[in-house]
Amino acid sequence: MNLRRAGTDTIWIAWMAIGYIVVLLPIVVVVFASFSDSNTFRFPPTGYSLKWYQAAFASSEYRNALGVSLLVGLLATAVSLTAGTLAAYALSRSEFRGKSSIETLLLAPLALPHIVWAIGLLQIYAWLGIGGTLLGLVLAHAALTLPFAVRIMLSTFIQLDRTLQEAASTLGASPPRVIWHIVLPLIWPGVLTSALLTFLTSFNEVTVSVLIAGSRYLTYPVRLYSELRSQGIDPTTVAISAMLLALIVVFALIGERFLNWSRRV
Amino acid sequence: MTPAYLSITGMAKAYRGTPALRLVDLSVNEGEFLALLGPSGCGKSTLLRLVAGLLQPDAGSITLAGQSIERLPPHQRDIGLVFQNYALFPHMSVAKNVRFGLSMRNMPRAEADQRVGEALALVKLEHLAARMPSELSGGQQQRVALARAIAIRPRLLLLDEPLSNLDAVLRNSVRTELRELHARTGLTVVMVTHDQAEAMTMADRIAVMSDGLILQHDTPQVIYEQPASDFVAKFVGTPPAAMLRVDRKHDGGFGLGTSPWTPSPELARVLEPIQRVGVALGLRPDHLALTAPDAPHAMPGTIRTIEYLGAERLVHVEVGGQLLVLRLSGDAAVGKGEVGVAITRVPPIFDIETGLRLASTG
């Protein structure tokens, strides 16, 4: 019986291992490959070095792409977090007919296929003449990430006890002071969570960016995409990707430890 | 006559077409402790929130200390409110919670420190000033909420079900403490409660509410002895009053159910002039006594159950299809079976149709 028990446990664990290997192996390989010393990655590597990391910091081309991604990400996060927080507040604090349809509408970008949207957006942007512009990219990323902000802020506001605001107002706090002293200090974990998630989504976005980004505002994923399409992987991008990965993992761990991400998202 | 300290006139409020308050007038004198008593959904909490300014009335006016306040936003009303769930700010220490209202009034630091100290001393929590709300027991949280509301020296203190979240042992001591606090501060207090015992023991006056209306507004004693309607009689008192229907026969006599009955001369004098087919007697234990089944004027009944409560016992007797409750001393011998029940005092008498007390009685 015990032997059989141990046998089934082994099968379970092996199955788990296969699943996690499938999911995690590609990003592990990226980190591993970044330390290779040859110009094209091959396994087993001929040697190890940090030269691609040095190249990454030296290359102005990649710095530009990362800069564009950062700029678009920050602007899109600002827009979508503001719009999302306001909408979530209205949805959590009032009752009206059609409320659930408005919620569905705001969450629609989660459900509708992005490739279809991107093809339509490309045509509209061409018609409006904002294809390839910063405005176009920021608007697209903001619209795409809005549902994350709405969803996380909505659950944040629902958890915020409404009587706290009422208590503050009976104690003499005017509405702006209620928001400043009571609401903001209590919702900041939710704000931070949705800001990080929104930023990451924008930073990683590729489907729509490939279609609407022009040569002036080329985000890092679009840069990486065209490299992978044209068959040649520059080891510098591998090093940059490895660094980005490390950053993201650190963020994810911090988020889980302090903000309980796995229960919030 | 000078106008009342707090006076509410013609107050009405509906939620999505469902009336919560129909048309309420209420006045509270300065320094008085008023209880708004009623079952859940009767509109008492709505009334409290309207006074605090957390809801906007559909109609009606509120004046406080001679000032019309129904248009003022809550933060300009100077009314302290202790919430049922206490609503302590979880990100602030006890002292910061109590100080909050004073900071909003931009009070100088030294003065605010002193006020916070006073308020915490009043609720005997000076030693917990640095704690966070999550580190306090339910009873302590409630006292912090109380101190926070008192610290702003409100013109009016509102308490929303202050005892409902406390355990039974704590409830009794907090009841006394709230009473003492009221005596010491001289604040005008309006408390919402669904517990009639709480209202009876704590309040100077009680407003009994049902279905968006105030049914009776008077001292606990008057409400207990001369309830305005059968609802009030059944809602107030332990045990509540039982309603016994008495019919008027065609020949002018009286009947209980199908059998004829001759009331005592004292009661008959009150019942005779009432020109109704039937009335309801609101009978509490203090109106009743056990007798032999064949005693004159007694109502024949059957003992159903006996509750032993130590110093006394409550005897449930079925009379004419109704259960009446009598009180006997703990050591009195009672058997089971057929008994007689005598009405020893004239009880309040209610109209069968409207439920209102007939003015000539009680």
Place this chain on the structure above:
Amino acid sequence: MARKSTVLLLTPGLLLTGAVFLSPFVFLGLTSFWTQRPNSLLIDPAFTLVNYVRIATDSFFLGTLFRTILLGIVTVAICLLLGLPIARWIARRAVRTRGILVVLMVTPMVSGALVQTLGLVNLLSLLGVINGLLKQLGLIDWSIRFLGNEGGVLIGLVQAFLPLMVLPLITTLAKLPEDLEAAARSLGAPAWRVWVTIILPLAMPGILAGSILVFFASVTSFVTPQILGQGKVQTFGTVMYQQSALVNDWPFASALAMAMMLVLGVLLLAVRAVRRGLERRPVIGSAS
């Protein structure tokens, strides 16, 4: 809250979603009935069904549609087979362990599609990790070609979307009472019967949700087939992209996009019907 401020607070979000996200779908519906003038960037805004007729009659597009759906179905099947035991295992861990495992599962998703694809290329290429490893072990003499065929695309799709299957399954399975399985075992059911009669029926809502997510994601995916297929594997996503960005026949791309919306819409209606059937069924243990 006052009606006016509610409207005011909702306006920016609705405007953003409506103008930027939803309007392209309307626009696509419109332009799919127009045509591109030959050898020109001008569009002829006259109503015609010619684009749709072309999709319905051209064997290339029909074949692509069929291949895309087939890839989606196989991806769902593999994810389900792989994901169900994993989800079951994770769901039975303590909350703390479960959190860590969920974060590990989500990490690739938040690290971006392209970084993952980059890793996959390094893993699967002729000189990549897998071929290198197999050669070192002496199992093969010649590199196996993983990229540029359906197999490679399939690996990429499973890798990218397995978490989409596992996460809803964990949510569903974590809600099941712990004792359920023990109860079934104590009544004499062998392990495989516990799975068939207890776990699978109760996990059905999660299985449906996960399958829809994975199917949608793989059918509409574009980066994975484009890069791992190396231009040799056409899916609906890559064809739409080519028609938009390379051929520049926008009305035809619109019609392709609408055709995809139609396929997904029909599928969604079918799933809803299945789900309604599930809801009518008694929740635990049907007698049949």
